[in-house]
């Protein structure tokens with residue numbers, strides 16, 4: 001046989017090495033598609049190297065036939081992986097592997113050509129049927145070599161079938177590049193068959209892989225580089241494909257709920273470090289369970305882990321493992337960070353079967369903090385239904401006047417009378433009944449209706465204060481909750497001052513409650529608003545003290561006269577360390593000459609404890625729940641000594 005040219009293989013080896021390096025350097029090693037691609041490149045690399053050795057031995061007529069047998073087997077084995085791996089690659093790209101799970105026979109049959117090919121390769125030393133050597137020690141194809149071609153044909157036809165049937169799932173640019181690649185590889189096979197002097201198969205293979213690497217494996221399309229996970233847009237497109245293909249799988253959602261609160265405390269690199277560590281924990285835990293999931297980072301501290309065909313029990317076990325593991329602090333440049341992780345399992349399609357419902361769920365559902373939650377338990381609840389219909393609820397409430405302001409009295413233990421009250425908004429919806437403010441206020445802040453709601457509360461309170469009912473109740477002022485978002489609007493201060501003027505109310509009759517989140521947004525517009533109101537004699541209180549992260553800073557930079565201790569901050573055992581924290585916080589607030597209101601006091605015992613700690617003002621169910629205006633007036637009248 002004529003001498004064969006090795007140069008094609010040298011070129012292909014260099015090309016493959018470049019692809020291998022660039023793939024690893026671009027960190028495209030995680031996720032099933034990336035792994036398959038890497039495997040394709042590696043097997044092509046081994047095949048090319050083996051081809052170089054066997055071609056040179058062939059050209060030289062090297063006579064150690066055992067070595068020649070071995071190198072040709074390595075070549076054929078690694079080369080034979082190409083088409084089945086390509087078929088798997090296309091299957092993964094279109095996310096259609098569940099077809100085999102549904103149809104077991106197809107699932108088994110598809111492996112048959114490959115198994116036959118393997119048998120042919122590994123029995124060749126005994127049979128010599130696949131290849132052999134002539135009297136000049138030149139390589140020669142044997143009588144069953146057609147098995148190799150047949151097998152290649154099966155996987156090519158299968159890949160083409162998948163590519164045509166699920167063309168939409170691949171996208172045009174990728175589809176065309178895959179077709180070009182297949183055509184190129186096939187022509188090389190044909191050429192090599194007719195002109196064995198030019199062994200271009202491996203070269204065509206390498207060029208094809210380069211094509212995939214550039215056109216299909218585009219990290220910028222699918223990767224979130226910072227977290228080394230797949231991106232949000234990859235999640236959306238993969239999910240859509242899975243829904244279209246009616247696939248069964250599970251998604252574990254991992255929400256790092258307090259990530260944002262570390263905001264400015266962490267540098268950019270530290271933040272990335274946190275995400276990478278979380279990502280690596282997910283990988284390690286999955287691996288320990290024998291699972292290779294697709295991991296997506298959806299931004300905002302939310303990871304989605306998609307696990308395929310491992311059964312509900314194992315998914316639940318993995319979710320539990322992730323939940324437990326995330327309790328362990330993460331150390332980033334000597335800082336120990338405790339992340340609060342919510343973990344929730346979604347069974348697809350039983351729980352959720354379309355993309356819109358999925359993104360609604362991921363954006364709105366608040367899973368339990370103390371264990372793994374299941375989408376099926378959250379989805380049916382009234383609270384969840386309300387959450388996803390919140391824009392509608394708020395708009396209905398505004399247009400049908402379904403908002404009402406309630407008042408909760410605040411008691412002065414020193415003066416032994418109710419000296420003030422807090423205005424609290426109430427929303428009653430025809431469909432859902434009472435909708436709690438902690439659900440609709442955040443939604444109103446997001447959709448902007450908080451401004452209308454705030455105006456409504458302010459006007460209701462002003463109307464109340466200017467009414468005859470209010471006179472004689474002996475209340476010094478009414479506290480009104482102000483949202484950060486309201487305060488970002490430049491007209492707020494004038495609006496409030498104008499409203500007080502309209503109802504002829506003295507500025508000390510209202511007090512505006514703000515939360516510590518104000519401190520972190522305390523810039524330009526907000527500063528001007530607060531200064532203007534403060535200069536006009538309106539006082540401010542700090543609401544929910546003890547729930548945030550920067551209370552001390554808030555106290556220092558905001559003009560406050562009252563601090564309200566949050567209910568959660570006041571629930572502790574007297575033996576607790578927390579008792580010390582509360583005691584010292586109270587001392588600190590007092591030394592700044594601020595009043596303290598204790599919120600959420602429900603029992604006589606709590607009342608006594610905080611009176612003993614020197615807190616004068618008490619608010620809570622112990623005295624009264626928030627009441628509609630008329631009932632509130634009756635309540636206060638009945639309690640005037």
Ligand code: C2E
Pocket residue numbers: 408423424425436437438441454457481482483513543544567599600601602619620621622626
């Ligand atoms: P907040 O300002 O801290 O209001 C105190 C909350 O604690 C109220 O919940 C009140 O009903 C509740 N509460 C009072 N005493 C007790 C008690 O003894 N035990 C328990 N378990 N709870 C008690 P509500 O009315 O559901 O309001 C929740 C939050 O919604 C408020 O927290 C406030 O942040 C917000 N909010 C309410 N009304 C308005 C409003 O008009 N505007 C704005 N921007 N936010 C409002």
Ligand code: MG
Pocket residue numbers: 422481513543
């Ligand atoms: Mg409040």
Ligand code: MG
Pocket residue numbers: 543544564566599
């Ligand atoms: Mg509060």
